[in-house]
Amino acid sequence: MTSPEQPSEPTYAERVFRSPAAIAGGALLLALGAWIGIDAVVRGHGRTPWLALAGLLLAVPIVVAFTIRPAVFANDDRLRIRNPFRTVVLPWASVADVRAGYSSEVFTQGGAKFQLWAVPVSLRKRKRAARRQSQSAHDDPHSRTSVSADVNDSRARTADADHTVAGLRDQAERCASRPEAQGDPQVRWAYEVLAPALAGLVVLVILLATG
Known part of the structure; x- marks a missing residue:
């Protein structure tokens, strides 16, 4: 058997x-x-x-x-974006990039752009995270004693939106080749x-x- x-x-x-x-x-x-x-x-x-x-x-x-x-749902097959007036479903293969500038945005292979309302960018938090990162590198650049400590410290020195966008970008790259992640974007009002x-x-x- x-x-x-x-x-x-x-x-x-x-x-x-x-x-x-x-x-x-x-x-x-x-x-x-x-x-x-x-x-x-x-x-x-x-x-x-x-x-x-x-x-x-x-x-x-x-x-x-x-x-x-507003909410963003991510699994191994697709990214679902629930914005104020639209719901967008993006199989990972259709995602070209995820970026965080003045707002968090996802770009499709066809050139379309959708904003992630549920992942707002705070320039104040980003500046504060940059100051922490600079201060940490200046005070103690080689003191990491474990991988988990280094990861936790890295997250503490990254703005929330930037950390979320980086995770979504990594997931898009990792899951785009899955058979279940193929397909075209779908937009519903x-x-x-x-x-x-x-x-x-x-x-x-x-x-x-x-x-």
Whole structure:
């Protein structure tokens, strides 16, 4: 009896990258908007409750789109980018490069560019990491006693976005040859965000125009 074939390469769980600061800010804005909107609906008179409801219908999807929704999902087969108004699926073979300049971006073999909203670049953190790296090299350039210590210290001296982008770039190079990582980019509009926001905008415009 022959044993079942073993995979030639190990597979790893999907990694998820999000911005904790954006999520916290979005939650705060939603709580504030809910408090103001519900108060206007309960205590408002005349057209005020309807204006408040239309405003919430417009504002809530927009806040969610730019703060809570953005995420990057990476596994051995593909990179999935969830931006405010689009979801992009990129098999690793279609990825040409991943870079972090003033923003984090991924480039496809066909020349398309997509921003990684969930991996924001902080120039302040990057400058602080550069100062730590320079200071560490000046104070103690040869003191590493183990590989793990060197890796941990290297991560401490690299800005979060730069470290994430470097990891995604390495994964793209490592996984691009996998049969499961072949294919063309796929882009889908986030209608679950656009539809309610557009409906709220239309209702708000009608209410203001007929006031």
